[in-house]
Amino acid sequence: KVYEAVTPRTKAVLAVHLFGRPLDWTALQSAVDPGIHLLEDAAGALGARWQGMPCGGLGAMGCLSFHPRKIVTTGEGGAVTTGDGELAAAIRRLRHHGLDPNADIASPSTNYRLADILCAVGLPQLRRLDELLAERARVAAGYAERLDGVVDLPGADEGDTHGWQAYVIRLDRREEAMNALRAEGIEVQIGTYALHHLSAYRDQGPFPCADAAFERALALPLHSRLTDAELDRVAEGIRRFA
Template identity: 35%
Template structure:
């Protein structure tokens, strides 16, 4: 099976992790983290052209930490898109706030700025636009709307490391930006995440929050948790970050080839607006109907191509969140019924792309 995504690890990552294990310093409970974690943070911040990177143990932790640092809590509302992974909304619940779901742009699958504007109430404290599939959201419009109402912007860039928007790196487009380094992402630390910010005060709060609100130790001055990144994960991350440009180049090459190969097919192909740069974490096409999507998905899986649906149920319809929405979000619901993600990761070959394309085109023709 050709996977939709997979971690790409080698001897250098193994050597870096083994060095940490041999040292015995596997983690560090200080707010500033261990020496390997600090080095990773400095290199990540430099890569993003940002002032601060605060590493943690998952993308979900990054989102929760950012919300906590922003002072979001009970009684507050946080506006989020419905068409995304559950962590975008569950992190809001974890800090005691209420998620407010809005619909998406049908071409980019990202938050529709006008829907964000309409959802604002006096209780709105933050907005979390998602850079879905690795394409940044329309951040200029979202930030301007947020500025007018004094709303904090937390960019969910968990899928978008290496992408950019009008020359600025994903993760740096809001007051804070959140990354995930889950094994399926464009780079990995095994499990891990980070919050990016240029704000000194927020960075200090984030470092305290990730280790129980402590300043020096056993002196918690605010609520926090154990959100620390281990030294082993940071060691892996340092190596992966060096390899990231090569990973992204391969993804862009494969996505460009697939766009050319599928041009003229009945599928709605991904669109990248002017001024945006996609990282091609996921290449997501759209079928005309759910029946067509499910048939094509089954055919490709049977042929050994690890296609997947992200996401089959919009968040306002999943059991744990359904109570927070009593209205339809038509575009999100339609996308959940019809999108299909195809592999463009660095391990797929030109021959594989040709075979997958032929399978898609022949299947669609046969089913007409």
């Protein structure tokens, strides 16, 4: 699909490690010409690893999100990752109105700074990242144990480490399950939206896979303090609609 979408005008491809699941980087690399920059949307993949290498560190640049539904949160905000010094300097300028170290603005930008106060909220979480990831992996394993063979379960490819930003299952009776579980006080969510169903992005052609994902995907509660009894309760609710 990526191969088909690339045209002579394509300068970069922005690929998503969705819900913390590392995408197949080799497949992506082989689908595009080496002159095209590969960028990573690692918004939900802090701590996830593709074949041992950190997501956000694979392409020319990556972005992380610190939104409340993410693994580390500062309420709002995010970060850009890159191993390229020139890009890093450019990003620092763009973050700060385009101002360079000589106090000149050669190319204007706006204010993309993450406030120091928010960094003070995020840094202690970053120091505990391994612990946070382990707890999320515990919850994911707990769901997998309870729902294996019942619904379509998420998982990483062999050799990859999932970051478990979200635990999104797929089931045909998603809508019924979502309404019933919510009525019982279990906060499940639509797993993912399909852009072409939203007014601003309509009429761009058929996207049957996005349709199916939108109709069937359900995000289960996922935070580091979920107990076994709570996992039992969610799984029991899901089983009724499988």
